[in-house]
Amino acid sequence: MKRKWNWPIWVGFVVAVGGLFSYDFFARFPITRDFPWANLLLFGIGVVLLIVGLFRAFGRPQLYRGKIFGSIFTAIALFLFAFFGYEIFYVLRQVPLSSQAPRVGEKAPEFTLVDPNGRSVALADLLSGSKAVALIFYRGFW
């Protein structure tokens, strides 16, 4: 008798892989970037489905396929999950101390930089006629 397609393994694997590769998308929104709960949820759903699939494959092997590839897929999914966790909870937290950064009450260092149109913009220009200047340093490389 032909054994049945063990769909939770396939769907779980696709969802878990999606948990990793959807990070670029979810990182665009602060609510899913500040804490990557959307990605973790996808990983969680994927791993649960994979485990369900493995139980079917090993519990009723005469009915369901997937003992070998189910195990391989689950191992890959767990590896991706570990990689994601390492990146999110370790690598992203490796930020320089910036102990010499200007503190509250100190004078902000003057600067003159070029805007997108090639015009020079100085901090003094920005401050004149305004109540405050919000300076946002960001990583760039779009």
Place this chain on the structure above:
Amino acid sequence: MRSFQRRLSDFDARGIRIVSISVDPPEINRRQSQKVGYTFPLLSDPNAEVIRRYDVLHPGAGPKGGDIARPAEFLIDSNGMVRWVNLTENIAVRAGPEQVLDAFNQIGSAGQ
């Protein structure tokens, strides 16, 4: 940064100007401004001189091992004094417009 653009009218209403600084060259910043619709200036610091001056350099963290800025936000008052600083402990977590507006409202109520 998109969230700052969305709240730009709130910054304008309070007389707060927004500028951003990165190592990206002006051409990239122009393209990005057009693409996203940024109307505040994206300033270029290709050699990270100002980024170093503010000690917000993240050495070797660029795509090809180049030096880039770490995320950091400063609020500077009209006298050129730093009134609020946010140095994140997680690159993915940055201050949003609400935090900067709150900081401004607080220094305003402190009577400068």
